[in-house]
Amino acid sequence: xxxxxxxxxxxxxxxxxxxxxxxxxxxxxxxxxxxxxxxxxxxxxxxxxxxxxxxxxxxxxxxxxxxxxxxxxxxxxxxxxxxxxxxxxxxxxxxxxxxxxxx
Numbered sequence: 870x871x872x873x874x875x876x877x878x879x880x881x882x883x884x885x886x887x888x889x890x891x892x893x894x895x896x897x898x899x900x901x902x903x904x905x906x907x908x909x910x911x912x913x914x915x916x917x918x919x920x921x922x923x924x925x926x927x928x929x930x931x932x933x934x935x936x937x938x939x940x941x942x943x944x945x946x947x948x949x950x951x952x953x954x955x956x957x958x959x960x961x962x963x964x965x966x967x968x969x970x971x972x
Contacts, residue, residue: 872918873925877939881969882908885926885937889914892948893936899955900938906969941967 877883882900886893900906913919913935926934931947938945940963945951954960964970 873922873929876909876911876922877944878942880907880909881941881967882906882964883939884908884910885922885931885935885939886910886912887914887935888912890935892933896936896938896948896951899951904961904964904970906964908969940964940969 873885876885884893884897884900886897897908897910900908901910911922913923916922923934926937929937929944931937931944933947936948936951938947938951945954945963951960954963961970
C-alpha cells in the first residue's frame with residue numbers, strides 16, 4: 870500500500886495499468902496521446918510487485934484495479950470516472966490545476 874502511495878505522488882498524473890487491459894489502453898491514449906499529458910505509467914503486469922500493488926489498489930477502492938488514475942496524488946478512479954470527467958469538461962480543468970496540462 871505504501872508503494873502505491875509513494876508512486877502515486879511522484880508526478881502530477883500517475884496511471885496504474887496493465888498491457889493486457891483494453892480499458893487501460895483507452896485511458897492512456899486519452900490522457901497521454903490525446904491530451905498530451907506527460908504521465909507516469911506503471912504496468913502492473915510487468916512489475917515484480919504488480920500483484921501486491923493490484924491488491925493495494927483494490928483496498929483503496931479501485932475495482933477493477935486497473936486502470937487507476939491519480940491526479941495530484943489523489944485517486945480519481947478508473948476508466949468510468951476518468952471518462953465521466955472528460956465528457957463533462959472537468960478533466961482538463963483538473964489537469965491544468967495540478968500543472969499537467971498547459972493549454
